[in-house]
Amino acid sequence: MQWRTWVILSPPFWCAAVTTALPGSAAPVTAEITRSESSNEPSRPIESTRPWTDPTLHDPLWLKYGLNASAEYKYFHEPGRDDILGHYDSRYFTAPVNDSQRADTLTQMVRAYLNFFDDNDLETWIAHGTLLGWWWNGKILPWDWDMDTQVPDTTLAYLADHYNQTIIEYMTPGAQDKRDYLLDINPWSRQRERGQGLNIIDARFIDISTGLYIDITGISQLEVDHPDIWQCKNFHKYxxxxxxxxxxxxxEGAPARIPFAYDALLIEEYDKAALTSTSFHNHTWIPAMAEWVHDEAVSSIHVHDSHEAEQYD
Incomplete structure (x- = not known):
């Protein structure tokens, strides 16, 4: 396996400190102010007799990165909200892929992701449904449309500063065809609280030929009284x-990391049945194959097994 990276020119403005001049005083003002829709300044009434203080003067996100929390916007966009269209990045989506192409795309993408993070000594681990797939057979669940990974907030900030907008070129083993992936860090990943809930996904690793992606979420220590409790923006606490x-x-054959108490975390998130039920989402677990098989194909497998058994009677 070979890969190399190159960085897209003109990285997002928020990767460096804002250099435009900011007001130097937080003193209340009473002058009437208007703004255009593209302005970064917060909204305020055009006519007001009450003193008004610009909240961005005390907002570290604004002072350091030019992000106005009161004007949060959704960064990642999908072409739809259903189970299919909701799992593509709009920038690279043209049409849904078939099941075979989806499975191959996700498999190669997670291998590229895990190898990239491992080769660059970047901390990440698989989570949620992806972790559940690992528990069963070390593979992606066949009905999954995307994958989930997590990183600590320190790694997330490091990715934003050093790897944002990186294109990872990956050569698939055996076939040796080149695939390109975009590592895109959400500018609102700097905001570690949920905010308006528009940016709970902090980063994505995107297959630019299809738009399929890996969701990357950061976890942070947000509760002062409980420093041992960390959480993501979607209220998953650990x-x-x-x-x-x-x-x-x-x-999927690539080096990976998982949480120490993976079984307890899976049971807490999905219930114990997720680790024992052998029938789910039109698939059946076949122990002899260590695979989830679509129900339409299960009967043919059973017939094949019975014929083999008859040969040895």
Whole structure:
């Protein structure tokens, strides 16, 4: 496997400190102010007799990165909200792919992702449904349309500063065809609280030929009274002792890491049945194959097995 990276020119403005002059005083003002829709300044009434203080003067997101929390906008966009269209990045979507192409795309993409992070000594681990797929057989669940990974907020900030808008070129093993992926860090990843809920996904690793992606979310320590509790913007909370030390493993044949208490986390998120039920989403678990098989194909597998058994009677 070979890969190399190159960085798109003209990186987003928020990767560096804002250099435009900002007001130097937070003193209340009473002058009437209007703004255009493209302005970064917060909205305020055109006519007001009450003193008004610009909140961005005290907002570190604005002062350092030019992000106005009161004007949060959605960064990542999808072409739809259903189970199919909701799993593509709009910038690279042309048409939904078939099941075979989706499975191959996701498999190669997660291998490229895991190898890139491992080769660059960047901390990440698989999470949510992707972790559940690992628990069963170390593979992507066949009905999944995307994958989920997590990173600590320190790694997230490092990615934003050093790898944002990086194109990863990946050569698939055997076939040796080149695939390109975009590592795109959401500017609102700097805002570690949920905000308006428009940017709970902090970054994406996107297959630019189809628009399919890996969701990357950061976890942060937000509760002052509970420093051992970390959480993402979607209110998933974790005890650090359940995450660390990370366990080394493989996923889809690539080096991967998983949370220390992976089984407890899966049971808490999905219930114990997720680790024992052998029928789900029109698929059946076949122990002899260690695979989830679509129900339409299960009967043919059983017939084939019965014929083999008859040969040895």
């Amino acid at each position: 005890r650090l002792q359940d995450i660390y030390p990370l366990r080394r493993t493989t996923f």
